[in-house]
Amino acid sequence: xxxxxxxxxxxxxxxxxxxxxxxxxxxxxxxxxxxxxxxxxxxxxxxxxxxxxxxxxxxxxxxxxxxxxxxxxxxxxxxxxxxxxxxxxxxxxxxxxxxxxxxxxxxxxxxxxxxxxxxxxxxxxxxxxxxxxxxxxxxxxxxxxxxxxxxxxxxxxxxxxxxxxxxxxxxxxxxxxxxxxxxxxxxxxxxxxxxxxxxxxxxxxxxxxxxxxxxxxxxxxxxxxxxxxxxxxxxxxxxxxxxxxxxxxxxxxxxxxxxxxxxxxxxxxxxxxxxxxxxxxxxxxxxxxxxxxxxxxxxxxxxxxxxxxxxxxxxxxxxxxxxxxxxxxxxxxxxxxxxxxxxxxxxxxxxxxxxxxxxxxxxxxxxxxxxxxxxxxxxxxxxxxxxxxxxxxxxxxxxx
Numbered sequence: 001x002x003x004x005x006x007x008x009x010x011x012x013x014x015x016x017x018x019x020x021x022x023x024x025x026x027x028x029x030x031x032x033x034x035x036x037x038x039x040x041x042x043x044x045x046x047x048x049x050x051x052x053x054x055x056x057x058x059x060x061x062x063x064x065x066x067x068x069x070x071x072x073x074x075x076x077x078x079x080x081x082x083x084x085x086x087x088x089x090x091x092x093x094x095x096x097x098x099x100x101x102x103x104x105x106x107x108x109x110x111x112x113x114x115x116x117x118x119x120x121x122x123x124x125x126x127x128x129x130x131x132x133x134x135x136x137x138x139x140x141x142x143x144x145x146x147x148x149x150x151x152x153x154x155x156x157x158x159x160x161x162x163x164x165x166x167x168x169x170x171x172x173x174x175x176x177x178x179x180x181x182x183x184x185x186x187x188x189x190x191x192x193x194x195x196x197x198x199x200x201x202x203x204x205x206x207x208x209x210x211x212x213x214x215x216x217x218x219x220x221x222x223x224x225x226x227x228x229x230x231x232x233x234x235x236x237x238x239x240x241x242x243x244x245x246x247x248x249x250x251x252x253x254x255x256x257x258x259x260x261x262x263x264x265x266x267x268x269x270x271x272x273x274x275x276x277x278x279x280x281x282x283x284x285x286x287x288x289x290x291x292x293x294x295x296x297x298x299x300x301x302x303x304x305x306x307x308x309x310x311x312x313x314x315x316x317x318x319x320x321x322x323x324x325x326x327x328x329x330x331x332x333x334x335x336x337x338x339x340x341x342x343x344x345x346x347x348x349x350x351x352x353x354x355x356x357x358x359x360x361x362x363x364x365x366x367x368x369x370x371x372x373x374x375x376x377x378x379x380x381x382x383x384x385x386x387x388x389x390x391x392x393x394x395x396x397x398x399x400x
Contacts, residue, residue: 002287003044003103004110005280006118006331007082017399034087034119041083041090041114043107044283048075050102054083057096063089087115114334125338125377126305127215127235127259132176134338134377137395140387141177141217141380142170143344146200147184163204164211171212173384178212179238180205180229181219185315187273187347194222202228209233217261223248230256240265240315242292243300250300261308261340262292266316276316281324282331285311290335308338308378319348326367330375342380343367365390373398 015036019029046054051067058065063085071079083090090111098108125132132139146163167178182200183192197220205216209232217236218229223246226237235258242262243249253260264285266276278284289309296302309332311325322343332339343349349363350356361383368379368387373394381387 002110002283002290004107004114005042005044005282005286005328006114006334007040007042007282007328014398034091036086038084038086039090039115041111042282043081043083044280045078046071046081046107047078047102048072050100050104050107051079051081053100053102053104054081054093054097054107057093058083058085058089060096061085061089061092063093083111087119091115113336117334117336118330123336123338123377124305125259125308126257126303128230128257130215130235131305132215132259132338132377137391138372138376139176139378140174140384140391141179141340141342141378142167142173142175142384143342143380143382144170144178144180144204145184146180146182146204160203160207164207167204167208168211170384171214174388175214175384177215177217177236177378178208179217179219179236179380180208180234181238182225183220185219185240185269187269189269194224197222197225198228201225202232205229205234206232215259217259221245221249223252226258227252227256230258235259236261239263240269240312242289243296244292250296250302253296253306254300254302257303257306259306259308260296260302261310262289262296263310263315263340264288264312269315272316276318276321278321281317281321282328285325286331286335289332293335293337304337308340309335310340310342313341313343314346314348317348319351322346322348323352326370329371333375338377339375340378340380341367341371341376343371344381344383361386369394 015033016029019032048071051071055065066082068079094108094111097104144163144167170178180201182197208216215235216233217238218226218234219238220226221239221241237253237258238261240263266272293307296307297304311332313322313325329341344364345357345360349360353363365387368381369390371379372391
């Protein structure tokens with residue numbers, strides 16, 4: 001279980017843009033942005049000795065650590081803490097505590113890894129023969145549901161002809177990826193057979209591959225469906241089970257060198273919204289995705305550049321859980337993989353704003369802009385044209 005979670009990162013992009021405007025040397029920018037960007041890390045379950053040592057080292061480095069007020073007087077209790085400082089200060093602290101006891105070496109390693117991954121601004125996502133780069137901002141993944149029962153647009157694009165037409169339209173509006181799914185994963189939904197899923201999606205993928213040059217993603221948990229989709233031109237496997245549902249899926253991903261999206265979900269689509277609960281949603285989702293990515297790399301042999309992670313907005317979460325995940329979405333960058341987020345038209349927007357599924361575009365755009373300006377690399381949406389314009393405006397403001 002991970003114990004360290006980034007909760008209030010500043011924007012490296014903003015600092016760098018100011019330094020570049022001053023014509024600062026690139027090496028100077030690298031040195032100075034580590035001194036200028038301020039971070040807050042929430043650390044779980046520190047013992048009193050660990051908290052006191054960490055407090056001393058934080059103060060010595062010019063940083064700060066906040067703990068429960070009675071930590072010194074209650075040596076047998078555990079306390080969460082907030083470590084606050086610049087990248088440089090936190091790096092110094094990590095170096096100091098790496099040789100201490102009381103679990104502090106593990107905290108040091110998590111802090112170092114988090115900072116190293118946050119500064120990996122030019123991360124990539126390899127999808128077969130294509131490498132996506134995100135230096136110019138996030139990529140947009142258009143949703144293409146070839147189903148009769150998806151929550152927002154079920155049935156609208158169920159026929160191959162309607163699905164193809166909509167896919168071409170999303171491509172024309174500027175989608176970078178099309179995510180094609182033949183099985184609804186809305187709350188309460190039940191699985192369909194692999195054969196039925198293939199009947200729905202494979203003709204669409206085959207025809208889209210002939211007509212468009214953008215990346216195609218198959219949204220499935222079944223290895224046989226993924227393999228057939230990849231044979232017919234798909235580039236990415238979007239697996240909401242994070243390679244848990246089908247033991248053959250890791251081998252399929254590795255064989256085709258496909259990109260793979262690992263998503264967090266509590267339960268299954270049929271059960272996930274039955275009283276979802278977490279002790280700490282951020283730590284638990286981070287830990288799960290860290291574990292599944294390690295499995296993919298270390299046990300399944302999948303190239304780490306082929307992996308993206310998705311916190312699974314709306315999959316086994318309450319509205320409050322979803323808002324918390326979005327608020328601290330940049331924390332998922334500390335895992336060292338490309339990050340995908342999909343909030344488009346989901347029910348928590350309706351819970352928050354009162355809008356029904358057909359009137360959630362404004363809320364969806366707000367979530368997309370927030371995600372884009374807080375470190376997300378791929379944004380999965382229904383409305384490409386509108387989202388593209390909103391992101392362009394947000395980017396222009398940040399770069400002004």
